Amino acid sequence: xxxxxxxxxxxxxxxxxxxxxxxxxxxxxxxxxxxxxxxxxxxxxxxxxxxxxxxxxxxxxxxxxxxxxxxxxxxxxxxxxxxxxxxxxxxxxxxxxxxxxxxxxxxxxxxxxxxxxxxxxxxxxxxxxxxxxxxxxxxxxxxxxxxxxxxxxxxxxxxxxxxxxxxxxxxxxxxxxxxxxxxxxxxxxxxxxxxxxxxxxxxxxxxxxxxxxxxxxxxxxxxxxxxxxxxxxxxxxxxxxxxxxxxxxxxxxxxxxxxxxxxxxxxxxxxxxxxxxxxxxxxxxxxxxxxxxxxxxxxxxxxxxxxxxxxxxxxxxxxxxxxxxxxxxxxxxxxxxxxxxxxxxxxxxxxxxxxxxxxxxxxxxxxxxxxxxxxxxxxxxxxxxxxxxxxxxxxxxxxxxxxxxxxxxxxxxxxxxxxxxxxxxxxxxxxxxxxxxxxxxxxxxxxxxxxxxxxxxxxxxxxxxxxxxxxxxxxxxxxxxxxxxxxxxxxxxxxxx
Numbered sequence: 263x264x265x266x267x268x269x270x271x272x273x274x275x276x277x278x279x280x281x282x283x284x285x286x287x288x289x290x291x292x293x294x295x296x297x298x299x300x301x302x303x304x305x306x307x308x309x310x311x312x313x314x315x316x317x318x319x320x321x322x323x324x325x326x327x328x329x330x331x332x333x334x335x336x337x338x339x340x341x342x343x344x345x346x347x348x349x350x351x352x353x354x355x356x357x358x359x360x361x362x363x364x365x366x367x368x369x370x371x372x373x374x375x376x377x378x379x380x381x382x383x384x385x386x387x388x389x390x391x392x393x394x395x396x397x398x399x400x401x402x403x404x405x406x407x408x409x410x411x412x413x414x415x416x417x418x419x420x421x422x423x424x425x426x427x428x429x430x431x432x433x434x435x436x437x438x439x440x441x442x443x444x445x446x447x448x449x450x451x452x453x454x455x456x457x458x459x460x461x462x463x464x465x466x467x468x469x470x471x472x473x474x475x476x477x478x479x480x481x482x483x484x485x486x487x488x489x490x491x492x493x494x495x496x497x498x499x500x501x502x503x504x505x506x507x508x509x510x511x512x513x514x515x516x517x518x519x520x521x522x523x524x525x526x527x528x529x530x531x532x533x534x535x536x537x538x539x540x541x542x543x544x545x546x547x548x549x550x551x552x553x554x555x556x557x558x559x560x561x562x563x564x565x566x567x568x569x570x571x572x573x574x575x576x577x578x579x580x581x582x583x584x585x586x587x588x589x590x591x592x593x594x595x596x597x598x599x600x601x602x603x604x605x606x607x608x609x610x611x612x613x614x615x616x617x618x619x620x621x622x623x624x625x626x627x628x629x630x631x632x633x634x635x636x637x638x639x640x641x642x643x644x645x646x647x648x649x650x651x652x653x654x655x656x657x658x659x660x661x662x663x664x665x666x667x668x669x670x671x672x673x674x675x676x677x678x679x680x681x682x683x684x685x686x687x688x689x690x691x692x693x694x695x696x697x698x699x700x701x702x703x704x705x706x707x708x709x710x711x712x713x714x715x716x717x718x719x720x721x722x723x724x725x726x727x728x729x730x731x732x733x734x735x736x737x738x739x740x741x742x743x744x745x746x747x748x749x750x751x752x753x754x755x756x757x758x759x
Contacts, residue, residue: 332460341402343399357703364499379416389408393465434679447611451607457595458597499544503537518710519714565740574698576637577637582709583727591720602653633666637662638734638735645727
């Protein structure tokens with residue numbers, strides 16, 4: 263593509279650049295008023311609107327994942343329920359998010375990322391209002407399940423919107439870094455904001471999605487349309503995925519309450535195993551699988567998906583266990599707990615704008631390894647500190663875990679989008695985000711089971727953090743296998759890099 267043709271395509275008027283033509287004859291076919299109108303439409307449909315809408319959507323999805331942690335004790339106080347009930351408040355959202363992400367990625371490619379994102383946003387806002395009005399824990403969990411479904415539609419489509427709006431790899435990498443700021447802002451403000459709102463009522467943590475959602479829809483209305491590639495829906499694969507993830511999560515959560523040998527726990531794990539096997543067969547033999555297994559021929563795809571899983575085990579699991587620890591064992595308020603998390607979140611906010619520049623200078627592999635190593639060190643240190651350690655010291659050490667946010671996920675996302683053809687960006691995004699959410703869901707399920715015995719809470723907390731540290735360390739080692747050649751964009755149709 264020549265510079266002129268690229269600019270012409272971006273401008274929306276064939277053969278014209280800002281009202282000036284690369285071919286005089288072509289622009290003579292349009293009156294001046296038409297050219298001005300075209301320029302106005304082009305400005306209105308700037309890729310910047312797509313980025314802003316996607317960023318705000320990511321903010322909302324991330325906020326609802328982190329803001330609820332500091333409100334868990336208040337929710338239990340008002341709606342009753344034990345540790346397993348609180349796990350479902352968190353994992354109800356994460357479970358459906360993870361289970362539907364693969365289909366949501368295909369949906370984004372099939373109906374168009376812009377349309378899928380808008381539909382998900384409307385459902386997300388409606389479910390958020392239902393969460394805020396929930397009269398019981400069961401209703402809250404049900405609404406969180408719907409929230410997770412909507413978040414699943416939003417996340418991969420938001421990444422695909424950016425991929426379509428910024429076809430140039432360098433500009434796309436910068437856009438991804440800016441998009442990540444939505445998650446950073448939510449992660450940074452979520453604990454403190456949630457603590458402040460919980461002082462009034464925990465229900466307010468869900469109502470904040472209403473104005474944010476309306477703003478995102480207004481931005482989306484000004485963004486350019488996304489291409490679509492019609493494809494059948496893999497119903498059998500989707501049902502198998504929900505059963506596999508649901509059985510695994512339910513079994514892990516109920517292990518803490520009933521024990522590993524309880525019939526319902528064994529039945530849940532049996533369902534997960536059978537459904538997982540069925541899912542693998544369906545994806546290998548199906549005509550239109552929701553998870554094209556040929557994506558994993560790429561070493562870059564395999565390692566980025568693994569890194570996403572490992573990152574979320576630590577980054578999602580730590581706030582869950584530490585929120586309960588700080589409020590129920592150390593006696594902090596919801597606001598005090600949120601403030602304790604603030605340094606961990608601020609380090610990400612400070613470094614994220616520089617991620618693209620750091621990746622260009624040192625390489626994405628170096629950033630990912632450094633981030634995972636920092637997370638490993640932070641988790642191990644927290645796990646060995648005595649129970650009387652000052653909260654300020656805990657907050658400082660948690661910054662090592664927070665450092666992984668800007669160093670791991672933006673390079674991982676950029677590598678993944680470079681490794682797959684643009685037409686498969688939605689599916690690839692769904693695969694990455696599924697691995698992330700599965701990591702988060704399993705972290706809450708397993709860590710919550712380890713914390714179920716209040717008398718052994720500190721032991722369960724330490725074991726949980728060491729599990730997360732071991733996973734992060736193993737993934738850092740695997741990332742060393744990622745060759746520099748794998749960081750180059752794959753040619754269209756090539757997934758073997």
